Amino acid sequence: MLGTVDRIIDSYGARQEALVQILLDIQHELRWLPRPVLERVAARLELPLNLIYNVTTFYKHFSLVPQGRHSISVCVGTACHVRGASRLLGRVSEALGIKPDETTADEKFTLKTVSCLGCCALGPVMVLDGEYMSNPNSTDIAELIEKCE
Amino acid sequence: MAEVNLVINGEQVRAQEGMSILEAAREADIFIPTLCHHAEIDAYGACRLCVVELRQGDRSRVVASCLYPVAEGLVVETESEKIKNYRRTILNLLLQRWDNIPRALLDRYGAAPNPRYVENMTFCILCGLCVRYCRDVKGANVLGFIGRGTIRQVVVFPDQAMKYCPTCGNGEMECLHYCPTGVITSDYQGTGPANGQPLPHAYPVCIRDETNILEILERVGHLEY
Numbered sequence: 001m002l003g004t005v006d007r008i009i010d011s012y013g014a015r016q017e018a019l020v021q022i023l024l025d026i027q028h029e030l031r032w033l034p035r036p037v038l039e040r041v042a043a044r045l046e047l048p049l050n051l052i053y054n055v056t057t058f059y060k061h062f063s064l065v066p067q068g069r070h071s072i073s074v075c076v077g078t079a080c081h082v083r084g085a086s087r088l089l090g091r092v093s094e095a096l097g098i099k100p101d102e103t104t105a106d107e108k109f110t111l112k113t114v115s116c117l118g119c120c121a122l123g124p125v126m127v128l129d130g131e132y133m134s135n136p137n138s139t140d141i142a143e144l145i146e147k148c149e
Numbered sequence: 150m151a152e153v154n155l156v157i158n159g160e161q162v163r164a165q166e167g168m169s170i171l172e173a174a175r176e177a178d179i180f181i182p183t184l185c186h187h188a189e190i191d192a193y194g195a196c197r198l199c200v201v202e203l204r205q206g207d208r209s210r211v212v213a214s215c216l217y218p219v220a221e222g223l224v225v226e227t228e229s230e231k232i233k234n235y236r237r238t239i240l241n242l243l244l245q246r247w248d249n250i251p252r253a254l255l256d257r258y259g260a261a262p263n264p265r266y267v268e269n270m271t272f273c274i275l276c277g278l279c280v281r282y283c284r285d286v287k288g289a290n291v292l293g294f295i296g297r298g299t300i301r302q303v304v305v306f307p308d309q310a311m312k313y314c315p316t317c318g319n320g321e322m323e324c325l326h327y328c329p330t331g332v333i334t335s336d337y338q339g340t341g342p343a344n345g346q347p348l349p350h351a352y353p354v355c356i357r358d359e360t361n362i363l364e365i366l367e368r369v370g371h372l373e374y
């Protein structure tokens with residue numbers, strides 16, 4: 001794990017200005033930012049740990065908890081809300097056995113809510129690994145989950 | 150250093166180039182209230198209480214005097230109606246986090262605690278004086294901010310704390326004297342969390358509302374691993 005981290009840091013010449021980019025790349029490979037990784041980044045860039053935490057907790061994109069291999073987002077934006085987002089979220093939640101912002105025990109799925117994906121006409125919208133779907137029912141959801149590795 | 154002349158509240162004031170309006174005013178004994186400013190630490194612009202009006206003809210701008218540098222010919226008003234209004238609003242907002250703002254300050258601008266907000270009291274106004282003192286003056290980086298917006302808060306990093314706090318100020322912990330609200334003084338004792346419950350990586354400083362804090366830590370992921 002730290003090997004990957006070092007490689008990414010080196011690819012940016014361990015430059016302090018590249019902090020966010022480095023963190024993004026690390027998160028892309030590891031899916032989240034474990035504490036030892038943050039410590040390594042701090043040490044290699046010669047930045048204090050409090051600054052690394054400041055940055056990683058500022059941007060919503062960064063995750064300090066493990067993320068599942070697949071991500072499922074349910075839109076709870078206004079249009080989707082009106083069109084039944086909470087029922088959709090309930091179905092997904094039930095199928096996965098987790099609440100929003102949680103990850104399944106096998107680290108397979110992470111469930112998130114988002115606010116408007118810009119395709120309100122399809123609402124309520126669910127996105128599985130970048131694939132959009134309009135108001136899937138319980139059977140659809142079960143099938144989709146089944147298909148994921 | 151070059152000298153500049155400006156007018157504050159109709160009074161001629163001389164200042165050195167590079168000073169902020171706040172510094173120039175204080176040197177001339179003109180009152181501007183502040184909560185996040187300290188002479189030893191770089192200005193930060195968090196509390197916004199130091200706002201003043203800059204006049205140019207019939208146009209005016211409101212700026213944070215702790216950050217705005219003096220310039221030749223500036224015309225500054227520190228207690229205009231507009232500024233008093235701004236400060237009242239700012240104080241009313243700050244009161245939602247900290248209800249013990251000095252009475253004199255509240256009265257001066259007509260702000261008053263609102264019982265509706267007591268539930269959300271965190272007592273920390275995020276002025277950052279403790280964080281900045283520890284970072285900029287001590288170079289210790291024991292304290293830091295996490296989160297953003299309404300969940301932003303000050304935390305202490307225990308590894309750093311163990312290293313620096315016991316000897317800081319001969320065991321006095323110097324940051325305690327910088328907090329305008331007294332939060333750290335009352336709640337952050339020794340190098341561990343006041344409630345004695347070890348959290349793995351970052352301890353909240355303001356431990357008055359424990360549930361709130363646990364929730365925040367959970368949300369940013371400090372409790373999990």
Ligand code: SF4
Nearest residue numbers: 273274276277279328
């Ligand atoms: S704990 Fe006190 S000094 Fe530190 S940011 Fe909060 S109000 Fe300011």
Ligand code: FES
Nearest residue numbers: 075077080116117
């Ligand atoms: S509100 Fe869901 S896509 Fe716009």
Ligand code: FES
Nearest residue numbers: 194196197199215
């Ligand atoms: S003193 Fe200027 S913003 Fe706080």
